[in-house]
Amino acid sequence: MTGSALPYGRQTIEDDDIAAVAEALRGDFLTTGPLVEAFESAFADKVGARHAVACANGTAALHLAMLALDVQPGEVCIAPSITFLATANCARYVGAEVVFADVDPLTGLMTPDTLAEAISRVGDRRLRAVLPVHLRGDTAELPALAALARDAGAVLVEDAPHALGSTMTFGNTAERVGDGRHAAMATFSFHPVKTIATGEGGMVTTNDDALAQRLKTLRSHGMMRPAEADPWIYEMAEPGFNYRLPDILCALGLSQLAKLDRFAARRRALAARYLEALKPLAPLVTPAARPDWSDPVLHLMVALIDFPATGKTRRQVVDGLKARGVGTQVHYIPVHSQPYYRERYGPLSLPGAQAWYETCLSLPFYPGMADEDVDRVVAGLKATLNL
Known part of the structure; x- marks a missing residue:
């Protein structure tokens, strides 16, 4: 064996990343603080979306997306079979059923033909969401997939942990993964082998104001603070989850995003x-x-x-x-x-x-x-x- 071992993937952490985390550790907030909003704002700007909502990991991002859409038990989500488990599991977390779509054997991507075939197996159940995966970083054919989903009464949610920074051109229009042109939401992961790393972490982007607010509420136990109420008052209209991303990790995310x-x-x-x-x-x-x-x-x-x-x-x-x-x-x-x-x-x-x-x-x-x-x-x- 010549040279050190090469893993299939690994993070790139540099001195300024370490300094950013150390500075956050010396600050007033370790969990939810100003760096969360700063990371969200920078990320939304980078991908061209109106909103970005940070969360605990990429799986939490998918789960939050299903919750924000109010996907119900017995309804159907379509996911490609070539993906990580979480793309399908997020539908099961909310009681929905999964119909698996086939993929192109040379790209691994869901295609319009494989989505149409999967839709034919939904039957008389209600199809709520289609979750194309931008496998490896290559992008799925979003306009055609979105049209098929729309005709079937469903929305598109891009599963994009592999594709931060990827671009695509349909017709003469240059687009960015996560910019929301074709999908209700896009989900990202900052696991160490992904394009940028926060250790664990995720993000959901959307151009829908109501979805963004619902995502933020659901990631923090479902709590809301009524306007003009006493400062200690909070209300929970429905249970949410503790899917927050701490300030410490957002400090690393901001440093990584700049690179x-x-x-x-x-x-x-x-x-x-x-x-x-x-x-x-x-x-x-x-x-x-x-x-x-x-x-x-x-x-x-x-x-x-x-x-x-x-x-x-x-x-x-x-x-x-x-x-x-x-x-x-x-x-x-x-x-x-x-x-x-x-x-x-x-x-x-x-x-x-x-x-x-x-x-x-x-x-x-x-x-x-x-x-x-x-x-x-x-x-x-x-x-x-x-x-």
């Missing part, structure tokens, strides 16, 4: 180097496909590998790369195949999701990587596969 453009540029440069370095390994190894409209800030560098044709199992490749100091991960196991959902809904054939799962492998990808690290990863992959 987003630099992080984005570095991720784009690393992605370009990977695309070039992987070309000689085709057709056995190819990068995940990129939709024409998408200009991503990638969160994941996914290689699609024809494992049977290489004569290696995925486990053999993972172990071979690990022995060479290269960490990998799989994003994701199809959620519809998880025991809970299999028992609840029975077996489901989603060939695109299955094909994606059978070929995908996430390679090391984070701003702290050197150009030579990309070459080392690809060389290790080539040696492991005996190519």
